[in-house]
Amino acid sequence: MTAITPDALLTELHKAADVVASQAGKLTEADVTASSTLPGWTRGHVLAHITGISNAMARQLEFADRGETVDLYDGGHEGRTKAIEMAAGHTLAQHRADLDSALERALRAFDSLDAAGWQAPISYRGGVVLDGGAALWRELVIHTSDLNTGLGPETWSRTFCEQLFGFLAARVPEGQKFVLQPLGLPPVSIGTGNRSTVINGMLTDIAAWLAGREPSLGSLRASAAADGVDLPELLPWPSGVPITK
Template structure:
């Protein structure tokens, strides 16, 4: 599925998402930013610090790739990432806006031209190429803009291409076992994303709902309304999800 995605189209959606985040912060109070976000244990300031951190880390991947070099995503690995988020979470509203505005400018100048071979240059991020960096920023900024819980709703801002990409990327979270079908309300949007594990045939589990709801559930977010699961004519629990796809 990702082979059909135009990288610059993801960049345009990412730019729009970051602009929405900046606008939301501009209209927020300091108390708003100190309040809990949609992510357990993180305030909105933590989410903003993470957006800034992953945005800069991915831009650095682009910078080194353009020079034919590789560099780790974060200085200090996962521990460095966590400490940077905790430090960034103490920023004032003005400091968040300054960091996000600088990040916006950095990204506007970072991406290759449409037909550039740099898109296929290796990067350290997931041992991939620059296209993978564009996809990573697309999903990170798209999901975390909603996690802020500052009025940016998935149903209004998640495009169908984004949702289809996330279903593909996150389908590894589905358990092995009975066949699982994801059946969205949107015409023609239906996926069979987990094969039977070889056990005796059983009725498939069908997860039904708006495309953004199915996507949000698969991403581990409390998106409303939640999709529903059925097997045959019976309602069943939604499948239990595994961990987020590993970076390795």
């Protein structure tokens, strides 16, 4: 899995921002309070989260530009959750305005980077700005699908899915290795254990399953030692926000 370059990532961020803004622009007032694909979350919750992570990542870059670091969210995981709950019930007009402002702020921060800026340290996962950009790309693409407006994981690009495989290797339990076998594509191995499970299916379905979303193009099949088995359990999502409880 090849690491994405800053130029390619910047292009993908702009594409993803355009798509989520376009989908938000199609919503009605009633749609905001309707269910998303995430249990317990309305579309308003999803919009509030996309706005929140866009602002949070923009802030990471703004501090990095001054040679400083700052927590991803004020108040950590609890602060993140509280902010989402408070904003979820906003009107459609408020959601659109907040989302547009947050996306513009984030893209402006990424657009202004020079080569050194992409490698500036940030607090998110103890990484650098490039890691933050990849995280925002994931958030925009995945949560656009969570809005439940008709753009599910089947719309995810090959490049995105392959980048997701690398990040979500952290979900492979200790002692296990997953051999991901997308239909018509080379296999990808994630995890370092000795117990191998082969996962067969469409590329986007495998990516959706790893991301905790529902595969939409067909069934996935798992096998170990040539025998069919249940899909393995996954570890929690590798969050960049410390969870204390």
